[in-house]
Amino acid sequence: MKKVLITGGAGYIGSTVASALLDQGITPVVLDDLSKGRAEFVEDRVFYRGDIADAALLDRIFAEHPDIDAALHCAARIVVPESVSQPLYYYRENVAKTVELLESLQRNGCTRVVFSSSASIYAPTPDARVDESCPVDANSPYARTKQMMEQVLQDWTRGHGAEEVRVITLRYFNPIGADPRLRTGLQDLHPTHALGKLIEAHATGTPFTITGVDWATRDGSGIRDYIHVQDVAEAHAAALTRFDEVIKPAADDRYRVINIGTGEGTTVRELVTAFERAVGTTLGTREADPRPGDVIGCYAGIDTARDLLGWTPRRTIDEAVTDALAWRTKWSTHLAAS
């Protein structure tokens, strides 16, 4: 593949994917409305500012780049609490607008699509490990938009007029870190995930609270599957390179789901230890009961990614934390100066 459309390519994951593709000689064509994406992340890239539902803009992009081989659909609204308070907004942005995007892709003959989905659609399992055959039961409007879109995409590949359409859905687990070359990273200096809370605790000298210490995990704390965002980006490159092997053009079933995680997960205590190694000091921690609604968490079975994409993650949790901290330093300096 030589050229790929990336929606949301000015955002955290999409911009890292774009960098990884450039490194492999694939040209990303970025479409982003910059509602959350950053102009700095697309400065030296082919970039169209606009909405994924803007059919005329999509037609113009394909007219100007008739050699686009595939589309990576990363654009979405992603904040779970916001999706609870504004569900209709989320269903419009993530579902209705994606349907319009798919119509534009079909009209312009773009038949290879890679979709950014989320592990948050999985139903909890007793041992926290989930593979692609595990039941889904999304528990927020945000996650339901992902679950719904997966169904829409699968139905699309079965419909009349889309006989050549093939879709690979990548279910990401918990991307952290930044491009190791620090071209891009998280736009937000105060992320709400556990690493963000660790950074906050370290900066303010307050103890970090481990909520839930009796889960059925190797050390009793909850588990997530934090994965270096560069590994996630390289999974996209692998999906593009292997696309026609993963789903052959005339295959009966032209829809595949693939987990993108580490295969082991990281417990909260392990994340704390990795953070302490990265900053070189011990962090005060205290233990507390789980908060209402807390769950054991989950981590990915990644046999499918290994078998179909020939991909496995290459970076450690320590590298992810170190790159997150390095990016934070660079980005906060940039924001202060701009």
Ligand SMILES: NC(=O)c1ccc[n+]([C@@H]2O[C@H](COP(=O)([O-])OP(=O)(O)OC[C@H]3O[C@@H](n4cnc5c(N)ncnc54)[C@H](O)[C@@H]3O)[C@@H](O)[C@H]2O)c1
């Ligand atoms: N970050 C995570 O932990 C995570 C986990 C699992 C899945 N995902 C999925 O990965 C994808 C990327 O997430 P991210 O963390 O990079 O988020 P992000 O907010 O950084 O990136 C999303 C980008 O899409 C753009 N966008 C949103 N709506 C748009 C629209 N209608 N038209 C054009 N551009 C639009 C935003 O400006 C932003 O740049 C999303 O689909 C998300 O659901 C993210």
